[in-house]
Amino acid sequence: MTSQIPGVVINKLSRFTDARGWLSELFREDELPEGFHPVMGYLSVTHPGVARGPHEHVTQSDCFCFLSGKYRLTLWFRSDTGILKEVHETGEENAFLVIVPPGVVHAYENIGEQDAFVLNFPDKLYAGKGKKEPVDEIRHEDIDSEFKL
16 A cells, blocks of 8 residues: 655554464654654544544644554545546455645545544654644534545
8 A cells, every 4th residue: 555645654554463363563763754853642543434534734744543443544635637536445354544734634434344443653742742722623524625535
């Protein structure tokens, strides 16, 4: 899985399985783009048939790890020639780390039959230090726009 959108990084995640279970390295500093430094992490669970997004950030990059379930990830990028849209399937059978830079509209939808989780390691704190700043998010899901799943 690769992206033609500037700044988007997609790395295959490997799963190492043994009698105890499995392990997957999510990221290593020496494999991240220069200048990208995660500052927090969270886990979200998405129910089957539910989408998160589309939205974008002004200054934040997201670093999603799709290890569970089955997701359809959609990315939109505005260029001088219009909007470039990419759709990728990812999840347990096709695990990836995806870094989405500022200005790239993104959404993911659980297209599987069970709840599934996504890990995110963004490079900005949600609502800033002490959660006292405006949230860096431009939401598109409730407005009529070109960003439809």
